[in-house]
Amino acid sequence: MDRLARVFSQQDELIALDADFKDEYETFKSLDSLPAEKRQRLQQLTLKLLEDLEQPHDQEKCAERSQNLREEGNMVFRGSVSAVFQDWERVLKACRLYTGAVFEAEDAEDELALAFANRGMALQEYGFYSEAYDDCANALDCGYPEKLRHKVVMRQAHCAWKLQQIASLEKHLGCLELLQLNDTFLLQLEDLKEKLQLLKNQAKEQEPQDRGESNALEEIITDPGQRGRYMVAKETISQGQIIFSERASCFVPLEQRLICQQCAASLMSAPIPCSKCHQRVVYCSRKCREAHLAIHMYECAAYRRDLLKLLGVSHLALRLVLTYMPQMLPKLQDCTSAQEVWAKITDMAKSTDSAETTPEYLQSLRMVSHLDKASQAELVYHILCANLLQLYLKEHTDFFDQFHSSSASTQEWQLITSALILRSAGQLLANGHVGDALLPVGLEPNEFALLLPDMWQRPRHLKLGQLHNLAHSELITAINLPHLSLCNHACAPSIRTKFDGCSAVNYAAKDISAGEEIFNCYTRDCRNSLKLHRSKPLKEVYKFQCSCDKCTRTNPDQDYLTFHRYRCEKPNCRQIFVPDVELQQNNLSWWLPSNADNSIICTICKERQQFAWYNGFLDLIENCADSTQRQTLFKAFDDLDKWLVDYHSLKRNLAEELITACFVEIDEGTLLDELEYENLAEIIRKQLEGIAAQCGEYSMEYITQMTHLWDLIALEKCQSNEKELLHLKGKLEYLASEHREIFLNYYNDFIEQQCK
Numbered sequence: 001m002d003r004l005a006r007v008f009s010q011q012d013e014l015i016a017l018d019a020d021f022k023d024e025y026e027t028f029k030s031l032d033s034l035p036a037e038k039r040q041r042l043q044q045l046t047l048k049l050l051e052d053l054e055q056p057h058d059q060e061k062c063a064e065r066s067q068n069l070r071e072e073g074n075m076v077f078r079g080s081v082s083a084v085f086q087d088w089e090r091v092l093k094a095c096r097l098y099t100g101a102v103f104e105a106e107d108a109e110d111e112l113a114l115a116f117a118n119r120g121m122a123l124q125e126y127g128f129y130s131e132a133y134d135d136c137a138n139a140l141d142c143g144y145p146e147k148l149r150h151k152v153v154m155r156q157a158h159c160a161w162k163l164q165q166i167a168s169l170e171k172h173l174g175c176l177e178l179l180q181l182n183d184t185f186l187l188q189l190e191d192l193k194e195k196l197q198l199l200k201n202q203a204k205e206q207e208p209q210d211r212g213e214s215n216a217l218e219e220i221i222t223d224p225g226q227r228g229r230y231m232v233a234k235e236t237i238s239q240g241q242i243i244f245s246e247r248a249s250c251f252v253p254l255e256q257r258l259i260c261q262q263c264a265a266s267l268m269s270a271p272i273p274c275s276k277c278h279q280r281v282v283y284c285s286r287k288c289r290e291a292h293l294a295i296h297m298y299e300c301a302a303y304r305r306d307l308l309k310l311l312g313v314s315h316l317a318l319r320l321v322l323t324y325m326p327q328m329l330p331k332l333q334d335c336t337s338a339q340e341v342w343a344k345i346t347d348m349a350k351s352t353d354s355a356e357t358t359p360e361y362l363q364s365l366r367m368v369s370h371l372d373k374a375s376q377a378e379l380v381y382h383i384l385c386a387n388l389l390q391l392y393l394k395e396h397t398d399f400f401d402q403f404h405s406s407s408a409s410t411q412e413w414q415l416i417t418s419a420l421i422l423r424s425a426g427q428l429l430a431n432g433h434v435g436d437a438l439l440p441v442g443l444e445p446n447e448f449a450l451l452l453p454d455m456w457q458r459p460r461h462l463k464l465g466q467l468h469n470l471a472h473s474e475l476i477t478a479i480n481l482p483h484l485s486l487c488n489h490a491c492a493p494s495i496r497t498k499f500d501g502c503s504a505v506n507y508a509a510k511d512i513s514a515g516e517e518i519f520n521c522y523t524r525d526c527r528n529s530l531k532l533h534r535s536k537p538l539k540e541v542y543k544f545q546c547s548c549d550k551c552t553r554t555n556p557d558q559d560y561l562t563f564h565r566y567r568c569e570k571p572n573c574r575q576i577f578v579p580d581v582e583l584q585q586n587n588l589s590w591w592l593p594s595n596a597d598n599s600i601i602c603t604i605c606k607e608r609q610q611f612a613w614y615n616g617f618l619d620l621i622e623n624c625a626d627s628t629q630r631q632t633l634f635k636a637f638d639d640l641d642k643w644l645v646d647y648h649s650l651k652r653n654l655a656e657e658l659i660t661a662c663f664v665e666i667d668e669g670t671l672l673d674e675l676e677y678e679n680l681a682e683i684i685r686k687q688l689e690g691i692a693a694q695c696g697e698y699s700m701e702y703i704t705q706m707t708h709l710w711d712l713i714a715l716e717k718c719q720s721n722e723k724e725l726l727h728l729k730g731k732l733e734y735l736a737s738e739h740r741e742i743f744l745n746y747y748n749d750f751i752e753q754q755c756k
């Protein structure tokens, strides 16, 4: 980052933006008209940066590291160090080591082929057939030794049978028939041929699903004023109903998380890395890798330099340009100059047609941008990012080849590309979204959820008591959803967005009447933040002042303060009070490390609250390995009601710490007594009520906490009843599909029987 900052500051001195921002094209045009010397220096600095970011690569060392991991995997797989592992754990552990071997091999193809082949073998044994099938194909692509290929093809055929893929099975059996096989393999071949016949006999044409006509529940209206376009309900929509779903073509992983670059799958058992960009890009399948090729071919060299993580929103802006350019190009092909191209693009963005039929690139071109209101420093930063990316594309990729048959020159397309990246970055600042997903608690960046041997008993089936360990919610994608972006902001949103890979499903968070506006919330909502803390980002990033119902009523912080009510400690007061927001806005959450000052003052008797019980409570949590301390802790939790009223935020906070600490003990093998488990379950239930009140029953917060209760029920450590179980099961709807499957398996494996 330092290196980029240094270069940008040198470049900043070269460009003088004297005129007001007009548009992105004019901005880059003005850079083109800098004196030649400055222009050259600007470009030289960028080129030098790109050169400096090149990283040394030692293929031999890669091969060596890969071989070591593969051999370690072989030992574990064969069982020579297996005494300590149960059988399935052993296989999964081998899969994990082979995955390490696949990653470390990078472009050392011989080693890569062996690593893929061995991982395929272990995955097949574990029951990940689709992934095993892919790994066999990967091994063959990387030049797996000719004389052993029949083994890999036989494995593919076996996986194809398990996956009931008749055509693939037939193809692989055909291939095997042409080879010289020994008796064992001939027997396997005969067996698979019989299985193929059986599959063919069973095969029924899948009935096409009748999805019925789906009527749009929402429509877009345009206000000529500041609020621009907005979404309203066309008919009455009930709470919990899906209003609309949207699949994004453009997203980027956040914080270098290794998720599938094509479908954003976050739970992978056999990630396939690009072998050219130092283990920074992965796919969940060959199909996804193939589908993403059209983008990755232009990004690979940037990932190799680890450039993209430096660029924030501009990386997503680049994705928009890479994705949409081929779709726009036929319409721009005949323009003879950059100016004409830009004019055509702005015309396309201005034209109006119905939202349902508008292609995504046009919806994105129409998103609002506030670059004209950005500070000089912010604007220069985004200009330099766009310039850097454009020059990168020119020097290190074939991106500009696609323009060869168009009328404008490459130089003019360079100008357009810079302008478009800048434009997209500006739009994404006001329209981009971030998507979340559940990941295992404490997952290392180079680990993959489905390969953690302590968690799983078989593919996508957790071990008993492990659900809470899959419940860490993390922001994993920066994502472009131009339809969702049409929702304006209100501090009490009417939708709740579920991120499902690169799709977003939007549920009604409350009943919405026909004609009512449908609002998203761009900040923390009014139950979770003060008006003052929301207005700053709304002003700075989104450039408006909120005038929603919540902000304009007499007591705009009323909802938030419901979760901050105290009962005064002073014995002769003991009144319920709400701290004075004006005075105490920065220390309302005094228990957070960022708020050192805890001077909450009773508004009735003016006594400063001491919170003497607070540190005592934390000490009890610290010592909860001890059964006596634990019992005192449960009692102390009940006592919180003496000071904190109803669903006070701090009660939620302390409950979370208590529950986490107790589960650490349970995970380490501490046995709680019957009453303790029931106490713990009661605290979780109260915690869930608090979360439902503050964040909603469909929130990620609710789902992550719910996993603790599911675990206690599955472990038969607390009483439940059918009503509660069905209520908890109902929450599955709000999970991404890859997680829903796992939660459902858990429910069926360990909980359902308790309904009977």
Ligand SMILES: C[S@@+](CC[C@H](N)C(=O)[O-])C[C@H]1O[C@@H](n2cnc3c(N)ncnc32)[C@H](O)[C@@H]1O
Binding pocket: 226, 227, 228, 229, 230, 366, 367, 368, 430, 431, 485, 486, 487, 488, 489, 490, 541, 542, 543, 544, 545, 546, 547, 548
């Ligand atoms: C994600 S866009 C929403 C769609 C936008 N109205 C449009 O026409 O494309 C965000 C921008 O819409 C405007 N906006 C959103 N909510 C608003 C509100 N409650 N009041 C005024 N302007 C709002 C602001 O300009 C904001 O930066």
